[in-house]
Amino acid sequence: MTETKINTEADALRDVLAWSIERPAWQRDALRRLVAQGELADGDLAELTALCKDKTLAVQPLAEGDINAQQTGAPAVALKSIRGVQNVNALAEGQTLTFLPTGVTIVYGDNGAGKSGYVRILKRACRARTTRGKEETLLPNIYERQTGPQRADLEYCAGSQVQKAEWKNGEATDALLSEISVFDSRTANVHVEETNDLAYTPYPMKLLERLVNACKAVKQKLDEEIATIKAQTPKSISDPSCSASTATGALMEALSKNTKDEALDALATLTDEEIARFGELTSDFANDPKVTARRLRAQRHRLETLRSGLQTLALAIAPVNGARLAALTSDLATKKAAAVLAAQDLSKDEPLAGVGSETWRALWEAARAYSVAEAYPEKAFPHTDEAAHCVLCQQPLGENAAARLTRFETFVQDRTQQEAGSARQTLKDFREGLKGKAVPRVDFIEERQFLDDELGNTALAAAVRDFTVRAHWRLRAMLKANADVDIPAPSLAKCGLDTVIDALETRAGALLADDESEERKKLRSELDELKDRQWLSGIKDDVLAEIERLKSIAKLENALKDTRPNTITAKNTSLSEALITERLRARFAREIDHLNLAGLAIELTQAGSQHGVSRFKLSLIQSASRNAGDILSEGEYRCVALAGFMAELATNNSGSGIIFDDPVSSLDHLHREAIAGRLAEEGRTRQVIVFTHDLPFLFLLRNACTQVDDATQKTEIALRHVQKRQNRPGHCRNEAPDKAQSAAARLKTMRTHLANTRIQHDQDPDGTNWLIIARGLIDSLRQTWETAVEDAISPVLRTFASKVDTKGFAKLSAITQEDADTMRKHYGQCSVLLHKTSDAMSPSAPTPERIEEELDALETWLAGVTDRQSKIKP
The missing domain is CATH 3.40.50 (Rossmann fold)
Structure with a gap:
């Protein structure tokens, strides 16, 4: 920015305008308000504080049209x-x-x-x-x-x-x-301060001083707002009950506007497992360690039993067993096919179809069992002696029947039939073995209740249930298909049984360990972490609110930077050096002398600074230690203010009005x-x-x-x-008021008024309108006689003058006794005429002609005295 030489107050105002461009937006708006209003009201300060806090709000900065200042060279x-x-x-x-x-x-x-x-x-x-x-x-x-x-x-x-x-x-x-320029002593640069010092502050400096005061007021409002926000912090935040050594304690210690919600959520949100773990540890440290350790190991043993059963089930549904089912089923099918072929050869010569079939074999085996056990227990099957009877139809055996029975037994004892039967039994035994690996429903329900209620591990209970259901589902599918199936085998390892079993043993071991052991300390630390995290979850909303408060405080503290007055006071100092010149001091002293302040000698002196704002004092030359504000009267103060105003005008070289x-x-x-x-x-x-x-x-x-x-x-x-x-x-009226007009001017006015109102008399000589007009003219005439007397003696003594002009004394010699008699006569006539128009029972107004006669008499008297006085030289 190009430096501009400051010679006058107007130059200073424009310099302030140029300087303000680099000031914070709220200060530029404050300058505009100060120029327009002089002072800031509470509403202004509230709005300026809002502008200081929020730089996105619209402002109206000080502009050229606001400063209303004189221009150099205008x-x-x-x-x-x-x-x-x-x-x-x-x-x-x-x-x-x-x-x-x-x-x-x-x-x-x-x-x-x-x-x-x-x-x-x-x-x-x-x-x-x-x-x-x-x-x-x-x-x-x-x-x-x-x-x-x-x-x-x-x-x-x-x-x-x-x-x-x-x-x-x-x-x-x-x-x-x-x-x-318009002078008003109430806003002059000369003013009485609270200390009763009479101070001189040029308007641009006063403007900056008020801007400093605005900075202080806005700062105070911001400080109060910060204090109010800080007072809203609950004790749980200002004095947290968490341990300083936990992650929660570290977060609370470092709590700031930059604390992330995600970090708070991660600590304040406990999973079901963590909640269960917190309950476990709380219980562990609350009871007798030995009793708790025994209980934990009993729980571990039961879990190990459950794990063993589930491991057996896991092995049963392994793909290898699916493959084994498929292989046994295939072997049975092959051997059954061979047996069927043999049966077909047997049944082709028999009267009934189906000999050798599965149904037939079942019937044959039943007959064998009946014969060996009951009909012929001591005879080999089939018993075909002459006295033998058929075990199926109970009829004596003929030769053909005996031969048939022998043929059938030979078929059954054939190798293909034996192999098919063996394969069938093997498959059956393998399937039964797999079925036996399933967990009984009653046991399953009991174990779930144990996991849920006694162990309190809902997640583990759900995982075990999921594994068991999926494993049984796969097992049923394998048995139904007699082969492996596409249903994936669930993983027992993912249930977490091993972890829980190990943790139970660890807990039991730690409980039985010494208080100073690492195991014991680790459990205690884990308990403290979970305890503080649970505490944090309970005040999470308060912490979130505190983070928002800290963000608000940070914004306010950032806004406070824009209330620092350093730059403003520096500008005020530079203006004081430019404006308070020796020329101004000398002119001020001259103006004081012109206004005749009862012999009081006053000078303009430097009075240091206050709050960084330069001060200039009007001091009594003879008694510099006394405050001029204590000595001067109100009238004298107004004269001093006027002197300051006239001195400023003289030094800015303006000839304007x-x-x-x-x-x-x-x-x-x-x-x-x-x-x-x-x-x-x-x-x-x-x-x-x-x-x-x-x-x-x-x-x-x-x-x-x-x-x-x-x-x-x-x-x-x-x-x-x-x-x-x-x-x-x-x-x-572009003329003097009646009370300030000369007698000649007032006579002229009355003649004009009489001519304009004569019509009122002509229309109604006894009417009220003319009565009022006549009364006013006679009263004005009497006052004009008084003015004529004042005009006659004005060469020596003027109205309200404080001195006698002896140079005009000779002109009084022009006034004669006859002049005095004439004046008294016609002045008395005015009183008589006024009495007739005011106090009479039936008032009668003088005619226009009568009034004009009195006007002529005054004009003649005044012309004579004026003419004679003009001929007398002082």
């Missing part, structure tokens, strides 16, 4: 008029208020006449500083419906060019109007007269506009402008009057 700017006012307070519309481009324009208005409404417009359109709560809100007419924006038309001179501008409330006006709003409130006569003289002096070279409701000050200022001597020249002056008519304020 032409002198002076107001010409303000007109077209709409919807501002209750100001009358269609009015025009004009101003002298050079000289003093006094705008007089009684309280409630509307003068302040015009001042408020100009404060917003020109360069005026406001402070929240001290500048009245610019309201529309509360008694009427607003029909459009609050606006006014401004006409001004910029150098030799006449320009027009439209002012709308809340919108930027022409930048050149910022060259016109100045506007004063009631500059002499709370001042005594001497200070009013001093300020009147100073403003008249300033009006000789630039535009000075004074709004006042103080009639004595109006006369003092007018006298200061019109009185001349050898060392001074006359200041051009114009008087304007803002008044209320028919309860509507803001009516403008």
Whole structure:
């Protein structure tokens, strides 16, 4: 950024604007608010704190249009008029208020006449500083419906060019109007501090000082928010009951915004096996070690028995047994085929079919058993002697029958039949053997209950059940198919029986070991880990909430970095060096002298710094140790503030207009007269506009402008009057108020009014309208006689003047006894006429002709005195 030489307050403001671009966004928004409002309300601080915390929120940074500052090298700017006012307070519309481009324009208005409404417009359109709560809100007419924006038309001179501008409330006006300054002692650079020191702080420095205060206020809010968040941490988090040596303890010790939810979940979530293990270890260490060890070894023995049975089942369903079933089945089929062929040869000569078949063989074997056991126990089968009977039909055996029986037995005893029978028996025995390897259902149910209830190992119970069901399923399929099947054989090793059996023995051994043994310590460590993890699972939600709190605190602490005032105070210091120059000090001393502060000598001195912000003090030269704020009266303080304002104007080399709003409130006569003289002096070279409701000050200022001597020249002056008519304020007259007009001007006004209202008399000479008009004219006439007397003695003593002008004393010699008699006569006539129109039972108003006679008498008297006085040289 290119360095810009700072000569004036306006340069400093633009330098602050350029500097602010690199400041945090919330500070740029704060600067805009401070420029617009002067101070920050609680609502502003809350919004700025939110902006500081969240950089994604939209901000309105300070911009060129906000600073409303004069520009180096700008032409002198002076107001010409303000007109077209709409919807501002209750100001009358269609009015025009004009101003002298050079000289003093006094705008007089009684309280409630509307003068302040015009001042408020100009404060917003020109360069005026406001402070929240001290500048009245610019309201529309509360008694009427607003029909459009609050606006006014401004006409001004910029150098030799006449320009027009439209002012709308809340919108930027022409930048050149910022060259016109509005003085308000409430927001002046001179101010009384809490220590009662009278301090001087140029506005750009005051702006940065308030920004420092804003940083402190936002920091305080952030600190309070952090403290509030920290106070929400439960005792279970701030003082955890877990062991520092466990993984849970390590996590709690290192808990931060970066702690991952996954790490917390992994520790806080216990599996069913871990829960069971925790129960086991808790029980182990709670009971007599020897008793527990015996119980564990009994459980181990039962598990070993269960494992042995399951191993037998696992072997039964092994593929090799499936292959064995298939081989035995195949062998039986082969041998059966050979036996069938032999049977076919046997049965071909027999009367009945089926001889040699399986059914037939069963019948034959039954017959054999009956014969050997009961019919012929001592005879070989078949018994075919002559006395023998057939064991099947019980008939005596004939020769053919005996031969058949012998033939059948020979067939049965044949080798092929023997081999087929042997193969059949072998297959049967093998199948029965496999069936015997199955776990009985009753035993299966008991073992599951043991695993579930006594051992408490649900997972192992489920694994054993799964293995057993799958193994029985495969076994049934193998027996049904008499061969191996595609159903996979389950793995007994995957059930975890071996691990559980070993763990039981390990636990039993550890329980019986010494307390200081490694086995015992390992179990204790495992118990501690599980115990802390179970504790963590119970406060998991609190820990998650604490992580979120830590994240919030981290964001707030990061935001706190943007509240550090170091850079701001450094900028304030550099501005103080540029703005508080020897030229300013000298000009300030001169302005103090001009305002005649009762002999008090005040100088501008360096007063160190406070909170990093440079301070400049207005000290009493004769008593530097005393606080000027303790010594000066309210009126003197206002004069000092005005002196500071005039010194600033003198050092910024601007010849643009100045506007004063009631500059002499709370001042005594001497200070009013001093300020009147100073403003008249300033009006000789630039535009000075004074709004006042103080009639004595109006006369003092007018006298200061019109009185001349050898060392001074006359200041051009114009008087304007803002008044209320028919309860509507803001009516403008581009002339002095009646109370401030000369007798000649008031006579002219009355003649015009009489001519305009004569018709009321012509239409109804005894009517109320004419009575009111006549009464007003006679009352004004009497007051004008008083003004004429004041005008007659003005060469020596002016109204509200604090001194007698002896140079004009000779002019009083022009006033004769006849002048005095005439004045008393006609002044008395006014009283008589007023009495007739006010207090009589039947009031009668004077005719227009009668009133005109009295006007003529006053005009003649005034012309005579004025003419004679003009001929007398001082």
